Amino acid sequence: MKASNYRVVPLNSEVAAAARRAAEAGAPDHVYVTADSPTGYPCRHCLHWAQPGEQLVLFPFASIAPGRPYSETGPIFVHAQPCPVYEANGQYPPAFREGRVIRAYNAQQDMIDAEVVGDRDPETIIEKLLANPETKFLQARSADRGCYTFAIERA
Template identity: 30%
Template structure:
């Protein structure tokens, strides 16, 4: 069994409180247009007209060659991590880029695959069945933005 995770609640709370993003900058304030603005904390779409933050995010513990950084959206108001079996944000695109990572946060070559939205859970489960894979990151197949992390339940 697998579990989907948004960014850690503490990271989201720090950004909302004005803390620096992955580039040391405060998050930009914006308003959701309702299309394509997935919150990386609650893993739901930010409703049209709702306040949101845009910032750089690096879902890794340290700087290293495989620690990708990219733009994300975040609900400006407090929200909580989703416990949904399959998050809403992973239904807004026809496909996603999945990559398996080792415990030292390195991409395991050969695991990266653009995967249809309906096949995300199955492909992630097949990767996580491999002992050397610690987690799977889901990114936009078109913009490479980090979407969610998948682990063994």
């Protein structure tokens, strides 16, 4: 396999651990949910779908930090039990090849482009978006609900 020119960035392990602690402490914005479908609850840390019956923590995550026009905080899941962080950083996560949109942001964290993963595979879209020198980083999100899934940086 040829080396990719990008790096998949899952949710930071410290952020995942803090979310688990907050849920355990009963924070009102960190709640436990139990997966009831095989493709409804993506864990942002291991980048796998939680399987039915598995417990997750649902909490708000600032995918674009406050202070910018495109600042954004939205709901994400992580497994309630510690899970291994996604490590195949040069490879697009196999679990999320469908139902995603890839957004491109510039160095000021302004969204400059977006494409739905559909007819074309995600690698093709990533290559196209990164071909724009203005693109600083990408975000993969769910195509229907818009929820942040993971980031992509230049390798």
